[in-house]
Amino acid sequence: MLAAVAESQSAADPLAGLVLKDLPIPTPPSGWSVVRVVSSSLNMHDLWTLRGVGHPADRLPIVLGCDAAGFDQDGNEVIVYPVIANPDAGMGDETLDPDRALLSERHDGAFAEYLTVPTRNLVPKPAWLSFDEAACLPVAWTTAYRMLFTHAKITAGARVLVQGVGGGVASAAIRLASAAGAVVYATSRSEAKRQTAISWGARDAYATGERLPERVDVVIETVGEATWSHSLKSLRPGGCIVIAGATTGMNPPADLGRVFYLQQRILGSTGCTRSELIAMLRMLDATGIRPVIDRTMPLAEIHKAFQLMIDGGLTGKLVIHPDPN
Numbered sequence: 110m111l112a113a114v115a116e117s118q119s120a121a122d123p124l125a126g127l128v129l130k131d132l133p134i135p136t137p138p139s140g141w142s143v144v145r146v147v148s149s150s151l152n153m154h155d156l157w158t159l160r161g162v163g164h165p166a167d168r169l170p171i172v173l174g175c176d177a178a179g180f181d182q183d184g185n186e187v188i189v190y191p192v193i194a195n196p197d198a199g200m201g202d203e204t205l206d207p208d209r210a211l212l213s214e215r216h217d218g219a220f221a222e223y224l225t226v227p228t229r230n231l232v233p234k235p236a237w238l239s240f241d242e243a244a245c246l247p248v249a250w251t252t253a254y255r256m257l258f259t260h261a262k263i264t265a266g267a268r269v270l271v272q273g274v275g276g277g278v279a280s281a282a283i284r285l286a287s288a289a290g291a292v293v294y295a296t297s298r299s300e301a302k303r304q305t306a307i308s309w310g311a312r313d314a315y316a317t318g319e320r321l322p323e324r325v326d327v328v329i330e331t332v333g334e335a336t337w338s339h340s341l342k343s344l345r346p347g348g349c350i351v352i353a354g355a356t357t358g359m360n361p362p363a364d365l366g367r368v369f370y371l372q373q374r375i376l377g378s379t380g381c382t383r384s385e386l387i388a389m390l391r392m393l394d395a396t397g398i399r400p401v402i403d404r405t406m407p408l409a410e411i412h413k414a415f416q417l418m419i420d421g422g423l424t425g426k427l428v429i430h431p432d433p434n
Contacts, residue, residue, distance in 0.1 A: 110134050111431060112221035113411045116170045118161035123419075124412055126159055132172070135217065137225040144189060144226065147179040148244035148405075149219035151414055151427045152277060153356060154211065159415075164214065174219030174429070175212045178234055178243035186234040189219065189226055190383045191247045204255075204380045211248070211380065219244075220408060222431045232386055237394065245400035245426040246389070249277030251381035253285055253329070254389040256351040260376045261327040265290030268325040270343050272296050273332040274306040274314065278353060280401045280425050282329045283309045285389075288396040294321055296336065305424050309401065327351065334358030341367055349374035401425030407433045 110132055117126035137143050155173045158164040177189040191212040192203045199205030212218045212226065234243050256278075257263050263286060271282045274297035286293045287310025295306035295314040303314035315321065317336060324345035330336065333355025340350050341364050352375065368375065381389075393399065403425040406414045414427050 110222035111408055112172045112217070113174065113408060114170045115158050115164075115173050118159060118164070118166055118169070120160045120162075123156060123159035124415055126169075127173075127412060127415065128170075129409065129411065132221065134223045135225045140227060141225050142228045142231060143182050144177060144187060144224050144231070145180045146177050146219055146222060146224060146431045147240040148177070149174045149429045149431065150176040150244045150249075150277075151418055151429060152176065152248050153354065153418070154248065155213070155218075155220075156415060156418060158213065168215060171213060172217035172219075172221050172224070173213050174221070174224075175248045176244050177212075177219035177224060177247070178240045181231055185231075186236075186240075187231040188234050188243045188386070189224070189247060190230040190232050190386055192380050192383075193227060193230065196382075203382050209380075220411060220429060220431070222408075229383070232383065232390075235390060235394065238390075238399075241402060241405060241428045242400050244428055245277070245402065247386065248380070249426065250281040250285075250400060251386050251389055252353050252378065253278050253281035254392075255381045255385055256329055256353055256378045257282060257286055257289070257327075259381075259385065260351045260378050261329075261349055263289060263291050263327055267291045267327060268294070268323065268345075269327045269329065270294045270296070270321065270325045270340070271306075271311070271329045272336040272340060273317075273356070274302040275299070275421065275424050276331060276356070277426050278331050279329070280309065283311050284398045284401065285392070286329075287311065288392070288398045294325065296339070302424055324348070331355070332357050334361040337361035338364065341373065344371075344373050346371040347373070349376055351376045351378050353378040403427050405430060407431075409433060
């Protein structure tokens with residue numbers, strides 16, 4: 110089978126370590142299942158692995174890809190829940206298991222024609238959802254869902270700032286928060302992306318760092334150093350920032366005086382639980398919202414796909430098809 114494999118890592122030239130290879134179809138151990146992948150999608154996590162961020166070199170080579178939808182060995186249409194973990198070790202929450210691993214961290218991932226995962230990680234794909242749409246959900250969309258509803262607990266009328274339009278989590282957060290009745294503001298360096306955010310349901314969109322018309326209750330933060338100061342200044346007293354990434358840097362000035370004096374809360378968020386994925390599917394069914402797909406590409410063009418992400422040329426998700434047919 111064709112697979113995209115991370116064989117080495119380089120911060121300066123991450124794609125140098127990305128290799129397309131012909132691998133044997135995997136055989137599942139007891140309690141695991143084989144999935145024939147129809148669609149997968151690109152995430153920043155894949156790029157971080159190639160850059161050597163958060164992924165030890167001794168876990169290479171490994172097949173990349175965290176998101177997948179396809180057919181199980183019995184022909185059922187499934188979505189792959191990507192967190193491989195023991196819920197009991199996380200007190201009922203897979204993301205709190207100290208030994209959790211996202212697909213492609215310790216086990217070969219979804220940029221292949223077949224993959225294996227624990228059978229409990231298979232979630233039935235609703236008939237109303239396409240394979241391409243389903244493949245956008247397991248990482249970016251569920252991350253946004255958990256940030257908004259589990260951590261921030263937003264309700265209708267909440268004022269939400271989403272930093273960095275264009276990324277998968279940000280696009281999902283705008284769509285989900287708007288569908289829940291929140292007043293959404295978004296930021297981007299690109300005027301075109303700001304207009305796109307408005308078309309997704311944002312009330313308005315602003316240049317990165319620009320002053321908002323009001324302070325917000327919640328900030329959805331995945332950008333990091335470039336937007337952190339703006340996130341703190343845009344937040345009302347007692348409001349919360351939920352952070353699930355830091356694409357521009359991990360160590361911004363903390364501004365602790367502002368945080369404690371205004372009693373602002375900073376909440377970390379990673380991934381989602383299987384039950385949150387199912388709850389989000391119910392929300393998509395009820396509201397009719399769907400993932401934003403920038404484009405689809407065959408697995409054979411995976412290097413071009415990564416370059417589009419590196420160049421910031423995506424608005425929404427990039428879907429990968431392992432089988433060119």
